[in-house]
Amino acid sequence: MALFRNQTIFSRVDCFLLPEPFSLMDDPLGSYSTTAFIKVNKSTKTPMPSSIFRRKKRGRRVLILGTTVGAVLLFLVSVFGIYISTKLRRNGVEDDDPDLPRLQITRFRYEDLKAMTGDFNIKLGEGGFGSVFLGTLPSGVRIAVKRLDGFGQMKKSFLAEAETIGTIHHVNLVRLLGFCAEKSHRLLVYEYMCNGSLDKWIFHNDQEFDVCWQVRRKIILDIAKGLAYLHEECHQKIIHLDIKPQNILLDEHFNAKLADFGLSKLINKDQSHVMTTMRGTPGYLAPEWLSSLITEKVDVYSFGIVMLEVLCGRKIVERSLPSDEVHMLALFKCKAEQEQLLEMVDKSSGDMQLHGQEVVKMMKIAAWCLQDDSSMRPPMSQVVKCLEGSTDIEEGLRYSFSVPSGHSDRSVDDASRLSPSQLSGPR
Numbered sequence: 047m048a049l050f051r052n053q054t055i056f057s058r059v060d061c062f063l064l065p066e067p068f069s070l071m072d073d074p075l076g077s078y079s080t081t082a083f084i085k086v087n088k089s090t091k092t093p094m095p096s097s098i099f100r101r102k103k104r105g106r107r108v109l110i111l112g113t114t115v116g117a118v119l120l121f122l123v124s125v126f127g128i129y130i131s132t133k134l135r136r137n138g139v140e141d142d143d144p145d146l147p148r149l150q151i152t153r154f155r156y157e158d159l160k161a162m163t164g165d166f167n168i169k170l171g172e173g174g175f176g177s178v179f180l181g182t183l184p185s186g187v188r189i190a191v192k193r194l195d196g197f198g199q200m201k202k203s204f205l206a207e208a209e210t211i212g213t214i215h216h217v218n219l220v221r222l223l224g225f226c227a228e229k230s231h232r233l234l235v236y237e238y239m240c241n242g243s244l245d246k247w248i249f250h251n252d253q254e255f256d257v258c259w260q261v262r263r264k265i266i267l268d269i270a271k272g273l274a275y276l277h278e279e280c281h282q283k284i285i286h287l288d289i290k291p292q293n294i295l296l297d298e299h300f301n302a303k304l305a306d307f308g309l310s311k312l313i314n315k316d317q318s319h320v321m322t323t324m325r326g327t328p329g330y331l332a333p334e335w336l337s338s339l340i341t342e343k344v345d346v347y348s349f350g351i352v353m354l355e356v357l358c359g360r361k362i363v364e365r366s367l368p369s370d371e372v373h374m375l376a377l378f379k380c381k382a383e384q385e386q387l388l389e390m391v392d393k394s395s396g397d398m399q400l401h402g403q404e405v406v407k408m409m410k411i412a413a414w415c416l417q418d419d420s421s422m423r424p425p426m427s428q429v430v431k432c433l434e435g436s437t438d439i440e441e442g443l444r445y446s447f448s449v450p451s452g453h454s455d456r457s458v459d460d461a462s463r464l465s466p467s468q469l470s471g472p473r
Contacts, residue, residue: 150212150213151212151222151223151224151225152223152224152225152235153224153225153226153227154224154225154226154233154235155226155228156226156228156229156231156233159181159191159226159233159235162181162182162183162184162189162191163179163180163181163191164181166179166191166193167179168180170190170242171242171243171292173292173306175194175195175203175308176192176193176194176195177192177193177195178190178191178192178193179191179192179193180238181235187238188238188240189223189235189236189237189238190235190236190237190238190239191233191234191235191236192233192234192235192236193231193232193233194232194233194234203308203309204227204232204234204308206307206308206309206310207222207234207306207307207308207310208222208225208234209312210284210307210310210312211307212225214275214276214280214284216271216272216275217271217301217303218268218269218271218272218275218301218302218303218304219272219275219276219303219304219305220236220237220239220295220303220304220305221236221237222234222235222236223235223236223237236305239295239296239297239303239305240297240298241295241296241297241298241300242295242296243291243292243293243294243295243296243305244265244291244292244294244295244296244302244352244356245290245291245292247296248262248291248355248356248359248392249291249355249359249360249361251394256394256395256397257300257395258395258397258398259395259397259398259400259401259404259405261300262356262357262398263404263408263433264300264301264302265294265296265300265302265356266352266353266356266408266433267430267433267434268301268302268303269289269294269302269304269349269352270349270426270429270430270433271430272302272303272304273286273289273304273345273346273349273426274425274426274427274429274430276304276342276345277342277345277425277426277427278425278426278427282312282313283312283313283342284307284310284311284312285310285311285312285313285320285340285341285342285344285345286304286307286309286310286345286348287309287310287311287325287326287344287345288306288308288309288310288325288326288327288330288348289304289330289345289348289349289352290327290330290348290351290352291352291355291356293305293306294352309325309326320339320340320341322338322340323338324338326344326348329351329361329362329363330347330348330351330352330362331344331347331348332344332347332348332420333347333418333448334420341420342425342426343420343421343423344420345426346415346420346423346424346425346426346429347415347416347420347423349415349426349429350412350413350414350415350416350423351412351416353408353409353411353412353415354374354375354378354409354412354416355374357390357391357392357398357405357408357409357412358374358390358391358392359392359393359394359395359398360374360392361374362374362375375416375447376447377390378390378409378413378445378447379445379446379447382413382445383445387406387409388402388403388406390409391405391406408433410439410443411429411432411433411439413443413444413445413447414429414432414439414440414443415429416447417444418446418447418448422444424440
């Protein structure tokens with residue numbers, strides 16, 4: 047900066063510290079004359095027209111909106127994909143079920159089981175959810191292959207049976223050897239029980255199938271031990287819900303084993319009861335099923351019915367008999383009141399007649415299991431003790447048995463005509 051005073055140039059250059067902005071312009075006395083150099087940017091920008099600014103702002107909004115819509119659509123497609131995948135799994139279409147890897151049993155290929163059964167050639171039985179076929183492992187051991195049919199209900203039955211019997215072991219429960227879950231195929235592989243189900247040994251007129259007193263007594267005790275294990279010894283209480291002769295299988299030595307857990311219910315041991323829809327077979331259903339509020343005592347009731355069938359050699363309902371003998375519970379009550387229970391002992395077996403007094407004593411245990419009030423029925427562990435003779439039946443036993451509405455004589459007699467979805471048949 048060069049400084050001038052009264053047009054005279056001084057060799058000395060002074061530098062002034064101005065007290066405030068623009069004080070050089072406000073000098074009325076003319077005390078000093080100055081020259082100032084101000085740096086100015088010559089390339090000034092032209093203001094952006096408002097129309098261009100609006101277009102750019104609108105473009106940013108469109109970009110944000112498009113990104114948001116795209117993200118929402120991607121999320122909805124993902125959710126829909128998960129839903130379809132889950133639906134397919136529920137219908138048994140996918141190979142893998144998230145629950146199955148927990149099973150510590152053999153997983154078979156469908157084609158291998160098809161070969162082992164000769165393309166499912168020899169049928170051992172048929173029921174509500176599928177059929178059972180005879181097969182042979184490469185080692186020569188015979189097996190029973192249960193092939194389940196259908197989708198929704200079949201899947202529930204498959205998982206219930208696999209999860210129940212696949213995680214427990216007892217001498218009086220049929221052993222599950224493996225399973226197949228491949229695409230739409232659902233199969234369970236069991237040990238083969240060569241003497242088949244109990245019903246063919248007690249509902250007959252053929253002496254070839256006659257079973258003596260000691261064998262029948264052992265069969266009843268085996269069933270009781272199996273149920274006591276399910277109710278009281280497992281880490282979770284298991285209610286079978288379908289105890290009947292068709293679901294009790296016999297091996298070569300006539301050891302009895304419980305089978306078919308497709309309707310079973312697992313509940314925590316601290317639960318006193320469970321609410322569930324009615325399931326099972328007419329004639330074997332306890333009265334409390336009408337309220338749908340049940341305990342393991344429904345199995346105790348069914349066991350009592352099976353006991354009477356084994357001891358009397360007849361079905362719970364027999365239409366071929368005189369009208370006053372059609373329903374076994376009504377006849378049982380009548381004979382008990384008249385103290386004529388000996389007349390109910392299986393007349394087709396001379397050995398049963400020979401041990402009539404022992405049979406009658408066991409009938410009283412059956413009556414204890416058949417009390418209308420479920421709280422009056424004994425736990426299965428106590429039943430086992432009574433059968434073994436280590437404890438006695440409680441005093442004041444009543445022989446008053448009701449036939450719940452909906453499970454009358456005709457409903458039991460017509461059971462064979464119900465569809466698989468309505469009836470749990472022999473499987």
